Amino acid sequence: MLVTVLDILIAGLLMGGIYALIAVGLSLQYGVARVLNIAHGEFIMIGAFITWTLYILLKVSPLVSIVLSGPLVFITGFILHSTIFTRLRSSSPSTAVFEGKSMLACFGLLFIIQNTAILMWGAEIKGYSYLAFPVNFWGAKFAANRLITLGFAIAFGSAFYFFLARTRLGKAIRAAAQDPRAAALMGVNISRVLALCFGLGAMMAGLGGTLISMSYQIQPTMGLEYTMIALIVIVLGGLGSIPGSFIGGFLLGLVGSIVTYAQPGLALVAYYVIFMLLLLAKPTGILGR
């Protein structure tokens, strides 16, 4: 009995770590840059495929390719924002219009990225085995790669939190989130900060993708499911709140593992039900204002 409870708890935490990490990225993109990035999962997919390619072709350890996949996805995101979204922002009469248009542009991006990936890697499911030996927790067994995933997710998340809370650039980002116009008047280069946020959000997704590829199978169409989960987590935690995303991620991971234990296959349905109930009862989320 105790082992079962432990099993469910730890499985939930392991899943929750990934959920939290990818949600932090989306939260940053929506909370600061005001882009509801429907293509968020595609950046996860890119990160996963970069890692997979490096591992299969050159036998590069996924933990090393983090150094490459993160920056690569960051640059992609930064360029996308400075070309497409900066232009949309300047041509939109209001934030609401910008939010609508940028979401649709993201849907176009989803098509572009996903189909480029299919052309490059084919549509089949892929995977590799890395550090898959079991680790024992008082009777509950887990693959080592999932534990490493959790460790890295927490490390990335906290590093990012401290970046936002303590550094000068982090302050500029928080200022831009609160009031872009005032921040611009105080000397913040708003276009660059927003592009940076979008890039950093994409980077979180890319890093998440690298971690996901270590323990799950990947394919070019995997993105949307993760986008949905990230959306649910940021609503759960409160739009734009980084600690909220973390709490929400772990909560959703726990719910997922409990539901999977009771009725496998219903986890996704449970997520959506929670999502809808939440939107009805408290759309501002746990830590939302």
Added chain:
Amino acid sequence: MDIPSAAPRDFSATNFLSRKSFVIGLSVIALLLLSTSPFYASRYTVVLLTTIFMYIVLTVSWTLFSGPTGYVSLAPAAFFGAGVYTSALMGFVLPLPAIIVLGGLVSSCLALVVGALTLRLRGIYFVMFTFGLVELLLHFILWWEVNITGTTGRVVPTLDNTTVYYLMLSILVAVILTAYFIKKSRFGLALQSIGECEEAAAHTGVHVTALKVTTFAVSAFFMGTAGAVMATRWTYIDPRIAFNLTLSFLPVLMAIFGGMGQLYGPILGAAIFTYLEEFLITRFPYYYMLIFGIIMVISILYLSDGLVGLVQKLWNRSWRVKHADT
């Protein structure tokens, strides 16, 4: 959150397409041509036109609600899918007209429930909710089919192309007439006022919630009927075909591509976009999705008022040039 509508109407010269007799004449000619086309057009053209009609129905009914109110609904795929599933479940039980009406009614009931629950949510939350709805239905039905009925997918009784064509054409005419009369009525004016300022609309005596929910249900009705008809063209359906998220985004894109200020904007946008998609599929079978994505991004970037807005802008410019001396 509101989607940009076309520029405010300029009554001087831009009304070249709004002249009543001209529009009525054009519509009658178009309707005559379209209703006789199965007699002289190729089989391919008839099938292509049916697809175009389907997208026009989805786009016009999407614009019916989201255009004036500014609530961006990503639920078209859910309503369309509800119609598809009604058709699949009842296909061998009920007569065809009953199935189509039932498909529409099931969708409107879904819209009534969703609308009553969510239309008090503003902006981005409404978008997320409707986005989630499609995925919720998809995964729930997948789970249901795997675990309860033990099957995935269903066979739908098929109809011949000409019948499907005429059914879709009738729905198309119905939705355009409905959209036209709503736009011209006090009802449409009230919807417009909700889009501009909801609080003010409520204070001037508009029953905001009832109006929004009713219009949402009306727009869902047409999407459901379209789904019920289209299901008969596919011999086999499963949840992933019925609840395809792309069908939620395409109507929005087509409406923006065409321009939402005038009724003919979404019609034009849907027709051109669908033809473009069809053209790309036949020309570049491997790259068409990629090219399609690029076209989506470009049209959002550069066609902010849609095709209609662009035409009006060009028209205004040439008109000004002509009258520059006076």
